[in-house]
Amino acid sequence: MYIKKIFLIVVLLGAVGMGGFAWYVYNTAFSDNTAFNNKEAHVFIPTNATINDVVAELEPLLKDTESFYAIATQKKYTSNVKPGHFIITKGMTNNDIVNALRSKNIPIDIKFNNQERLENLAGHIAQQIEADSLSLLEAMRDPQFLETVGLNAETALSLYIPNTYEFYWNSSAETFCDRMKIEYERFWSESRLQKAKKLKLTKEQVMALAAIVQKETAKVDERPRVAGVYINRLKVGMLLQADPTVIYALKRESGDFDQLIKRVLYKDLELDSPYNTYKYAGVPPGPIAMPDISSIDAVLNPEQHDYYYFVADVTNFGYHKFAKSLSQHNANKVEYVRWVNSQGLNR
Template identity: 65%
Template sequence: MYLKKIILAILIIGLIIGGVFVYMVYGAFFTPNTAFNNDQAYVYIPSDANFTTVEEVLTPLLKDFASFESAAQKKGYASHVRPGKYAISKGMNNNEIINTLRSKNLPVKLAFNNQETLEDLAGRVATQIEADSLSLLNAFNDADFLKENGFNEQTKLVMYIPNSYEFFWNTSAEKFRDRMFTEYKRFWNDARTAKAKAMNLTPIQVSTLASVVHKETAKVDERPRVAGVYLNRLRDGILLQADPTVIYALKLHTGDFDQIIKRVLYRDLELDSPYNTYKYAGLPPGPIAMPDITAIDAVLNPEEHNYYYFVANVENFGYHKFAKTLAQHNQNKEQYVRWINSQNIKR
């Protein structure tokens, strides 16, 4: 009888201890542990993070970090932190949070438009992924990478096609660059490459001309006509005489790409630069900006016409007046010069 009481007591104590243990485990793993009011909170874990970093990131979002740490230790997460962007939902428990941080790295939608320089691109991309602008710029300018893939200092900008892409937030600079090269090759599919070849142009030359077209007009519906003008001039051996190339040459000469030049002066046309298409025949040695897809496709699908000249249309701002002869062009130009003088635009 006495032995039975001892055994019963031991069982009761065991049940109590087990209950306490279960309660503690349940509390550590399955009790809601978020402290924010929004539906979700986004967590960014850097590539070099350890559990101390996780503590710094998560503490403001949790009611009880100690219980999270206990669960993280038991599940082995504390010694296997994974970088990335994660979404923590309101009301999640520690178990759910840890499972999320282990396996649900969210992609980010990364977008960039027609940047004028790689410095601009690096700055734009650095606001959207973990890699900083300096590491991105170093990757963009890697001489071995450029040489291996057929680019140089003048043409390296063409590799970046403005668009929206999905990346993981913790993408490195080199992986971003390599992915952009993959996207560049995908963009230049057989159909586009065949069109360029039929025009006796390489993809790089098409992008270079497209950058001029892009700078000449923001009107997408006008770009095929502008492209047709320049292709007519190239075909007949006439200087392109494109003002945006002169503006780029001036910026390159001064090193100031932030300056705003609204008017090209006659003295500017004397600048000795391979980008000055008033002095040098053919295309400039590389793009003067990053053309968008509509400008590239405008060059590949130009409007066929007999225009050789165009000037801004002051009666329909944003568009241009086109001319087949120099005499017609000079008449159109006179109207534009009168307007720009009336606006007192000196530069």
């Protein structure tokens, strides 16, 4: 009888112990371990991160990092950390969190437009993906890569068509550039190529001209008309005489792209630069900025008219007055110059 009692006690204690252990396992793996109030939290795990890096990243988001570590070890995640962008939702258990970090790298949307140089673009993209600006700039400038796209150092900015693109956050600089090559080739459809050919322009010339149009007017509805002016000038062999190209040339010459130049002076027109379209005929050797799609398509679909000149309209700011003759243009220009002088814009 005594032995039976002992046996019964041992069985009961074992049951209690097993129950306690089961409760511990359940509580560790399958109870809410999130400590944030928002609906979800975004977690970014760098390439080559260790489990300690992951725990440090998660610490502000979890109630208990030790229980997370225990489950991560049990599920062998500690030796197989994956880089990327992950989403943890409120109420997730340690088991859910490990599963999300192990297999649910969520793509992000990357956006860019109107960058003036590759340096600006690289810095902008580096704020959105893991790759740093230096590695991005090196990849963008890589001569071998540019050769595969048919571009060079002057035309390299043409590759990047402003839009929103889906990427994995842990994409490398090379991955980014390779994807942009695909998007560039997709953008230049047969229809767009035929339009460029009809205008007797290369893709690179279209992009360089579109950059000028972009700088000349912020009004999307006016861009085809401005593009038409430049197409007309090219057809008759006139100089483009675009002020934005002179401003770019001045910045390029000084190396200071942060300076603000509101007014082009007559002395500036003498600057010896291939980007000075008052001095050199034809389209500049490369884009002076990143044109958006509306500017590119404005060049490919220019408004048909007989205008060869335009100047800012001081009675309808943002738009321009267009002229067919130099005498008409000079009359329009008098009004503009009078307004500029009244504003005291010396530079």
